[in-house]
Amino acid sequence: MKLKDNHKLTLYSCYIGYITQAIINIFPPLVFIMFQKNFNISLTQIGILSSFNFAVQMIVDFLSIKFIDKIGYRVPIVAAHIFSALGLLLLGVLPFYIEPYFAMLICFFINAVSGGLIEVLVSPIVEALPEKQKTKAMNILHSFYSWGSMLVVILSTLYFNIFGIENWGYMSMLWALVPFINIFLFSNVPLNVLKTHEDNMNANNVVSIRKLLSVKIVLVFAVLMICAGASEQSIAQWVSLFAEAGLNVDKTIGDIFGACMFAFCMGIVRLIYGMNSENIDIKKALLISSFFCVIGYLITVFSPYAFLSLIGCAVSGLSVAIMWPSVFSLSSKIYSKGGTAMFALLALSGDAGCSLGPFIVGLVSNNIYNNFSNNIIESSLKIGILFAVFFPVMMFIVLLFFKNSKTNS
Structure with a gap:
């Protein structure tokens, strides 16, 4: 079968797309400790880097509403992977030749453009495939972000132990190979267009942002996406x-039992849920996940033992797993007229949460750290994370009202 006729390969390309997004979101945090030690970057500046990444993704999400339906999926999805390959290559080189923080902002910007396009495009590409079980396909798709995160943590940790974390720049350049492969795949696989009306295949596939913002249920989904993004990324x-500097855990152990376990818990839940999601009440599942997310945050913050704090991170990974993909699926099911523009709006909202959550953690932590003794970095990070518990609490409250509402349009 030729590439242009193979829809399975389209799905696999989308999987790699989410692995690419995992690389550009997860690899930099693994070397935040080096940014802090070698380049004298503060906790606030590190928080700004994460927030800047998702803020740019949010802007890309918004702008993409205007042009993606007009130019199609192929050009922007290929461009996204070109940007990610370039950004990863530059991240491994640029900070060593020009002012480090400015160099990082440049690289984060390039990667963020890629991440924003990938987030907006892969979901509607999968939604447009000739696949009946959309919720199942969507959850399995989003699980690959988690598997990609695990892959990044494990392989990067292995590299750091063999070659030393001080040589992290070369690892960044090696990761650029993944999006480079996907440039070729997305240039050739078949890409269908998502229709805004299921019963009218000839309808114009353009829904205005003004129309979407006038639909109350879409605004509810937007709020849920903000909470989902913040709940996930405030920990991720x-x-x-947090494990190395806050809990005084060895970096390898911290990354494996912290970042890697968080990603594993997300991935396994998304995979299991995806395989059975057609028979699950999505609203109820989201309500339960937001409740346990609060529990995970509280364990992380208030546990007197490092091991229990890492378990709290894992519980958070378990609980946030279904938030993002299930809100996508629920929105498509309840308001099927939204089309690509709604996916872009929801991705924009999710990225707003992804930007806001880590920024709040960094800002609060840095203020606590600077105003007291330098020996309480553990407490400062825990207080920062505690402030972010607002988001899963808010999600639980919104879902509680939404679950009892009969509004469906």
Whole structure:
């Protein structure tokens, strides 16, 4: 079968797309400790890097609403992988030749453009495939972000132990090979267009952002996506530094039992849930996941033992796993007229949460750290994470009202 006729290969390309996004989101936090030690970058500046990444992704999400339906999926999805390959290559080189923090902002910007396009495009590409079990396909798709995160943590940790973390720049350049492969795949696989009306295949596939913002249920989904993104990334972006500097755990152990376990828990839940999601009440599942996310955060913050704090991170990974993909699937099921524009709006909202959550953790932690003794970095990071518990709490409250509401349009 030729590439242009192989829809399975399209799905596999989307899987690699999410692995690519995992690389650009997860690899930099693994070397935050080096940014802090070698380049004298503060906790606030590190938080700004994470927030800047997702803020740029959010802007890309918004702009993509205007042009993706007009130019199609192929050009922007190929461009996304070109940007990610370039950004990873530059991240391994640029900070050593120009002002480090400015260099990082440049690389984070390039990668963020890629991440924003990937987030907006892969979900509707999968949704447009000739596949009946959309919720199942969507959850399995999003599980690959988690498997990609695990892959990044394990292989990067192995590299650091063999060649030394001080040589992290070369690892960044090696990771650029993944998006480079996907440039070729997305240039050739078949890409269908997602229709805004299931019963009218000839309808114009453009829904205005003004129309979407006037639909109350879409705004509810947007709020849920903000909470989902913040709940996930407030832990994911800080767990590596938190384990090493905050809990005084060896970096290898911290990354494996912190960042890697968080990703594993996310991935396994998304995979299991994806295989059975057609028979699960999505609203109820989201309500349960937000509740346990709060529990995970509280264990992480208030546990007097490092091991239990890492278990709290794992519980958070278990609980946030279904949030992002299930809100996508639920929105498509309840408001099927949204089309690509709604996916872009929801991705924008999710990235807003991804930007806001880590920024709050960094800002609060740095303020606590600077105003008291330098020996309480553990407490400062825990207080920062505690502030972010607002997001799963808010999600639980919104879902509670939503579950009892009969509004479906």
